[in-house]
Amino acid sequence: MSLLYKNLRVHQVFGANTDVGKTLLTSALVRASASICERVYYLKPVSTGRIEEADDEHIKRYIGVNAERLRASCLYRFSEPLSPHLAVKLEAEKTKTEIAIPSDETFTQALASNIRRSASTAKTYSHMYVETAGGIHSPTLSGTTQVDSYRPLFLPTILIGDSRLGGISSTISAYESLMLRGYIVDSILLFKDEYYRNGEYLAPYFAERGGHVMTFDPPPPRLPDPAENFEVTEKYYQDLVPLSKEGDVFNVLTHLDNCHFQRIQQLDTMPRRTLDTIWWPFVQHGHFKSEQGVNVIDSAWGDFFSVYNSHRRPDSAQPTNSLLEPQFDGSASWWTQALGHANPALTMAAARAAGRYGHVMFPGATHLPALNLAERLVKHGPGKGWASRAFFSDDGSTGMEIALKMALRTFAVKQSPPLDMANRKQLGVLGLKGSYHGDTIGAMDACEEGVYTCEWHNAKGYWFDPPYISIRKGVVHVTLPQSIAAEHPTGEIVLDSLSKAYAVNQRIDSPLASLYRDYIRRTLDRLEASEQPALAALILEPLVMGAGGMIFVDPLFQRILVDTVREGELSKTLPVIFDEVFVGLYRLGIETCGPLLGVNPDISVHAKVLTGGLLPLAITLASDEIFQAFLSDNKTDALLHGHSYTAYPVGCEVANETLKILEKVTNSEQWQSVKQKWATPEDREPAVFSLWDQGFVQATSQLASVKEVMTLGTLLAIKTQDDAGEGYRSNSAQQLLQPMIAAATHELPNAFGMHFRTLGNVAYFITSLNTPPETVRMVEDKIWSALSKAGS
Template sequence: MSLLFKNLRVHQVFGANTDVGKTMLTSALVRASASIYERVYYLKPVSTGPIEEADDEHVKRYIGANADRLHASCLYRFSEPLSPHLAVKLEADKGQTEILVPSDETFVQALASRIHKNASAAKSYSHMYVETAGGIHSPTLSGTTQVDSYRSLFLPTIVIGDSRLGGISSTISAYESLILRGYIVDSILLFKDEYYRNGEYLTPYFAEKGVDVATVDPPPPRLADPSANFAATEQYYRDLVPPSQEGVIFDVLSHLDNCHSQRIEELNSMPGRTLDTIWWPFVQHGHFKSAEDVNVIDSARGDFFTVYNGHRRPDSEKSTSSLLEPQFDGSASWWTQALGHANPILTIAAARAAGRYGHVMFPGATHLPALNLAERLVRDGPGKGWASRAFFSDDGSTGMEIALKMALRVFAMKQSPPLDMADRKNLGVLGLKGSYHGDTIGAMDACEEGVYTCEWHNAKGYWFDPPYIAIRKGEVHITVPQSIIAEHSTDEIILDSLSQAYAVNKRLDSPLASIYRTYIRRTLCRLQEKENPVLAALVLEPLVMGAGGMIFVDPLFQRILVDSVREGESSRTLPVIFDEVFVGLYRLGMETCGPLLGVNPDISVHAKVLTGGLLPLAITLASNEIFQAFLSDNKTDALLHGHSYTAHPIGCEVANETLKMLTKITTSEKWQSMKAKWATSEDSDPAVFSVWDQNFVETISQLDHIKEVMTLGTVLAIKTRDDTGGYRSASAQTLLKTVVAAANGDLPNAFGMHFRTLGNVAYFITNLNTPSETIRVVEDKIWFALSNTSS
């Protein structure tokens, strides 16, 4: 919803405190703009108190000779001179009218609509000022503080500083509150005070930060006689905004205009500069032929990017539409986002730890953010009931490297006698075809040959071709691969519901379970007879293999596979690793996959959602048996793995805050309501559910050009009918290309979409707190794209 126009320079005015002269100085800016341009707009979103004392009335009263150029308005007006959240409540309590307190989304949308309207009406370059109420953290109508409520608009900001005693502190604090939330502060404006002289301190202080500070003479004291007061105030504005168009206020206007034009110029230059200097991951640069192909992200908030589209519009010089458009982050930024972009709670947690610690050396030491996180994950989180230790690293791939080192060491030590180093180098892993554990060399070696592997890759192990679950023509299917078909009469099994498919314990005595068990045991016996490689660990992505194509593995197969590698003599059992980097921490609707599968791992890896998508951090959890294998008096027996930023306090503190928020979300009435929608007559409390609408999922699965659809939790995967298939296919991208563009950026809910594909599989992922209304709009866009494409 962030807005930027070529023809309309919009600035939002925040006050460092109440009664700092915000309206007086905004009026001066408006008056100066009106003396230069054909139109100037002033918007007061919320006004409280008598109409004659309203800020918009003050602006109109002192506009001077150019009143016909001013368009001043107020969106919400209340008669009681109280904070907006109290004024609206009091108005409702009076019972005079039926008042529905607008949500932050409704409130901001009303502001955005008014700004769009003004931009469309502006015949030539114009200015607009949006004046907030009270101080920086004064509440809006909903009770949310202004600095958070207005953030999605991402308007460049003017701060009216405080010239009074204590004003240095309040001005700097206001600025830092804005910066913490990503605002662009273009100017600080305040009155001169001969006694406190705050401007003398603040000017060089902010100069070092590249922020312009301007000071002006204070207004005359308010006079009791209205006529005399008007005359004195009018004279003040005449002196401050002279007909010569010279002086401090006009210097500020020039500076704000320069900031506006420089921002547009920078955004317009970014695609070309990017193509000249950046090497993207997972991108074939040969497909990017021009600057128009580059997605320029100006900011992000909640579920959305704000993208610059001026470089894609031939008519942008003449256009009155915003150069910025909202774009739904359909991949949750590579599966990391869980609580929305720029979440202020997480931002403040990061700042809190950065201010207290920065980064500190971790081996042999501890600090509270790391200790709290380790205890939470081991005792009450994914490791509850089986893990004893938490090992910190930086991302999912290195977390998996650590897990592999742990597992291979344990297996080698269990052999009688323990394996020597030469034999250890030949150890391999057991896994599933289509698995992916990251792009570091060791993590790649734990997968079979594929599109992600590199020249040094040396696949070490064996990978089962797994059966998987999908919805076809509205029915839940289990597809059994050719390698198992010999054990079964058909390669397709139809179940009544997803709940039935994921009721693993109930399915353990089914005929299919017996077939899986026989097949797996027979295969393992055959593999044990081979000399190389010796299989030393089972490595699984529980339930869903993400990068391999969003493969929703039959959980019964994974359960029996875990049970099978744990049978027999202790020296021959394999440590089990769960790679929950993608699927863990409620991405699929559950904190961890172990309870659903009915088995716990020996080692598990967690990342991505762990920090709410704010910054990288990974945790490898391990059982006590794993830990004991590295315990001795010899330092070289230790787990000699780490990186410079191990357990960095900022990541740990953000992770702790994320886990608190996840608990609140997943125990909420809204979460339970979403879960209940997937209940069946046989299962009122389903083990699995989705934030996506069940009817929508089943309906798109009926389309002729869609092979299958599948969903769990926040994940939706759509597989097209494509004979070529595979990662190299472009069919999913082509089929859904119309969802990318916004239908009309000036309308509510008119947003574009960013999404990723894995060959002929398109996937969409929401945050855990994405509003249901947003998901419904996304579903409509997907349905429109799919239903209007010929098969």
């Protein structure tokens, strides 16, 4: 929702506290702007108290000789001189009417609409000021503090400092609160005070931090006689804003204008500078022939990026159109976002730990964020009932390499006699075709040859071609690979619902289960008799293989695979690793996949959602049997693996905060309501569900341009029809959905573009866990529009 215009410089005015002169200094800025601009706009979003004392009335009263150039307005006005959240309630009580308190989204949409209207009438370069109420943390109408409520707009900010006793502290605290939330603070203004002289301290303090400070003579004392008061106040403004258009107030305007133009210039040069210096991951730079392909992200909030579009959209050259537009983060920023971008609670958690610890060495040590996180995950989270230890690392790929080390060592020492080093180096793994466990070399070696592997790749193991679940033409299908389909009477399985498909314990004795079991046993017997490397671990991405193409593996097959590798003698039992980097922590609507599959792993890896998308951090959970394999009096028997930022306190604290919020989200009425919509008449509670609408999913699966659809939790995957073939090299999904990228018209409320990624002929979309249902519905409309047009 962030807005930026060539012809309209907009600044938001915050106060370090109440009664610091916010309106007085804003009036001076407005008056000066009116003397040099054809138009100047002033917006007071919320006003409380008597109309004659309202801030917008003060602005009008002291605009000076250029009154016709001023456009002043107020969105919400209440008569009680109280905090807005109380004023709106008292207004309802006094008038005995039911006043609908606007939500934060409604509030910011109203502000954005006012700014858009102002921009549409600003034919020449103009200024606009949005003045908040009270201090930066004063509540808005909903009760949310202003600094959070206004953040989606991401307007450049002027902070009015406090010149009174204690004002140094309150000004710095206000500034830091703004900076913690990413605000651009272009200037700090405050009155001079000959006794406290706060400006003398604050000017160099902020100068060291790149800040701009300006101090002004204080206004005269307020006189009881209105006429006399007007006269002395008008004289004050005449001195402060002289007709000569010179002085400190005009210097501030010049500074603010320079900040505005520098920001636009910086955004305008970013595409070219990016193409000249950055090497992107997973991008063929040969396809980027022009700057138009570069997605310039100016800021992010909630589920949306705010992207610069001047180099992409011809209509952005119009001075009345915003240079920024909202773009839905359709891939949850590579599957990491769980609670929306710039979540203030996570930001505060990061700051809290950074201020307390920074980073500290971890071997042989402990700190509270790491200890709390380990206990939460082992005893109450994904490791509940089976895990005994938590090992910290940097990201999912390194977490998986740790899991491999754990599993291979455990297998080797459990053999009788234990394997020597030469035989240990020949060990392989068992997995599924289409697997992906990260881009570090060891994680690559746990997968078969594919588009993600590299020259040093040395695949070690065997990978089953798995059956998978999808919705085709409104019907849930289990698609069997050729190796299994040849033994099935029809080669195709149809299920009544997704709940039935994921009711693993109810399917465990079915004929299909027997077919799976016999096939797996025969294959493993064949592998054992061959000269294949000895298999030492089973590695699975439970339920969904992400990077391999969003393959929703039949959970029954995975369950039987785990059961089968655990059936033999202890010496031949394979440790089981669950790679839950993508699927874990409610990404698929469930905290962890073990309970649904009906089996727990020996090792599991968690990342991405773990820190709500704010910081990289991974946890490898292990059972006590795995831990005991490394326990001895010999140092070289230890798990000699670690990272400089192991158990990074900032990441651990953010993860703790994320898990606390996730517990609230997943127990909320909204979450439970969405869940029940996927229940069938015979379900007390559905085995699985999706945040995507069931009717939309069914209808989309029947479009001519769509081969099949699948969804769980926050994830929606759409496989498009492609006569040229399937796989990563296909470009059909990207081509079909290309119209969604740009907003239809970014000057309309709720208009937004879409950022999404494709895996060949598979397009996938991921929401946050707390994405509002109305936002999901709007995204569904965009997907439907693009796909239905493509098939017509």
